[in-house]
Amino acid sequence: MGEVSSKLLCRLGPVTLPSPILAASGTAGYGTEGFGYMMQDVVGAIVTKGLSLDPKKGNPPPRIAETPCGMLNSIGLQNIGLEAFLKEHMPTIRKEGTRVVVNLLGEREEEYLEGVARLAEEGDIVAVELNVSCPNVRKGGLAFGKDPEVIYRLVKKAKSHSSTPLWVKIPPDGTNFVEVAQAAWEAGSDAITVANTYVGMAVDVEKKRPKLSTGTGGLSGPAIRPLTLYRVWRIARRAPVPVIASGGIGSARDALEYIIAGASAVQVGSASFANPMVYLEIARGIEAYLSRHGHRELGEIVGSLRGMPEDSV
Numbered sequence: 075m076g077e078v079s080s081k082l083l084c085r086l087g088p089v090t091l092p093s094p095i096l097a098a099s100g101t102a103g104y105g106t107e108g109f110g111y112m113m114q115d116v117v118g119a120i121v122t123k124g125l126s127l128d129p130k131k132g133n134p135p136p137r138i139a140e141t142p143c144g145m146l147n148s149i150g151l152q153n154i155g156l157e158a159f160l161k162e163h164m165p166t167i168r169k170e171g172t173r174v175v176v177n178l179l180g181e182r183e184e185e186y187l188e189g190v191a192r193l194a195e196e197g198d199i200v201a202v203e204l205n206v207s208c209p210n211v212r213k214g215g216l217a218f219g220k221d222p223e224v225i226y227r228l229v230k231k232a233k234s235h236s237s238t239p240l241w242v243k244i245p246p247d248g249t250n251f252v253e254v255a256q257a258a259w260e261a262g263s264d265a266i267t268v269a270n271t272y273v274g275m276a277v278d279v280e281k282k283r284p285k286l287s288t289g290t291g292g293l294s295g296p297a298i299r300p301l302t303l304y305r306v307w308r309i310a311r312r313a314p315v316p317v318i319a320s321g322g323i324g325s326a327r328d329a330l331e332y333i334i335a336g337a338s339a340v341q342v343g344s345a346s347f348a349n350p351m352v353y354l355e356i357a358r359g360i361e362a363y364l365s366r367h368g369h370r371e372l373g374e375i376v377g378s379l380r381g382m383p384e385d386s387v
């Protein structure tokens with residue numbers, strides 16, 4: 075089942091993967107839940123659930139609410155902690171040959187730096203994806219990823235702490251998302267993941283209460299695809315490094331929209347909850363598209379979008 079054509083070979087700066095389809099953070103556990111043998115080449119890499127140095131309990135329920143064309147979540151960064159991940163999951167990941175990207179989170183710069191340095195010791199982590207949507211405790215809870223200067227400093231230091239390829243996953247909410255992405259690539263990020271979930275909320279009208287215990291949460295799924303597609307296009311046309319798209323991808327057509335708009339790889343998140351075969355379907359669909367259009371390799375269609383008016387904003 076795991077065979078994919080060499081046409082899907084995906085180059086992300088220093089990283090080469092057999093497929094451009096990745097499993098998005100928080101939707102594929104720690105990479106040990108069936109991804110090993112089954113998905114070998116179909117899934118280019120799995121991105122772990124966000125990991126912090128210390129374990130986190132997360133938010134009280136309810137943490138998930140369905141919305142039209144999407145879902146809200148407020149998991150609250152629940153995770154087992156970096157050391158437990160390395161001890162409990164890395165042996166299986168290694169045994170099964172799963173390519174794993176670690177999504178790293180922190181509330182202080184030092185937490186990220188320590189995490190990056192610890193992961194570099196492992197030697198076989200494909201990349202570290204910095205989740206900079208986390209609240210920065212020193213900046214009164216403003217997310218790291220909303221401040222280009224903070225991002226520049228963090229990424230510059232993280233690069234000096236490790237030779238593992240580094241990706242920065244930006245939050246989509248600010249109007250300065252291009253500046254944030256630019257700060258990341260200027261500081262040395264090897265790729266930019268665009269983007270995390272959008273802040274949203276839902277109300278139970280009978281109870282007159284929010285549907286999530288935290289009131290607000292992160293919106294994902296098809297509802298966000300046009301918004302994130304726009305961000306990917308804006309960023310990819312300027313970025314000197316690869317862009318990895320994440321937002322509402324559930325079919326080959328969705329993935330192709332992003333790739334044509336400039337993404338070199340895609341991450342599939344919420345869609346995998348309803349359809350675990352989605353990665354394979356997307357891989358087969360992209361292969362068929364490349365053949366139908368006479369392309370020899372994926373790289374030929376990355377950023378191949380035509381007809382955007384010069385003055386599109």
Ligand SMILES: Cc1cc2nc3c(=O)[nH]c(=O)nc-3n(C[C@H](O)[C@H](O)[C@H](O)COP(=O)(O)O)c2cc1C
Nearest residue numbers: 098099100123124205294295320321322323343344
């Ligand atoms: C339940 C859930 C948990 C998530 N946890 C994380 C996380 O720990 N770190 C992170 O960077 N993104 C996390 N995300 C965001 C996803 O990785 C992805 O960027 C987002 O859901 C958009 O993609 P989608 O529409 O395909 O789901 C999570 C998303 C969901 C739905």
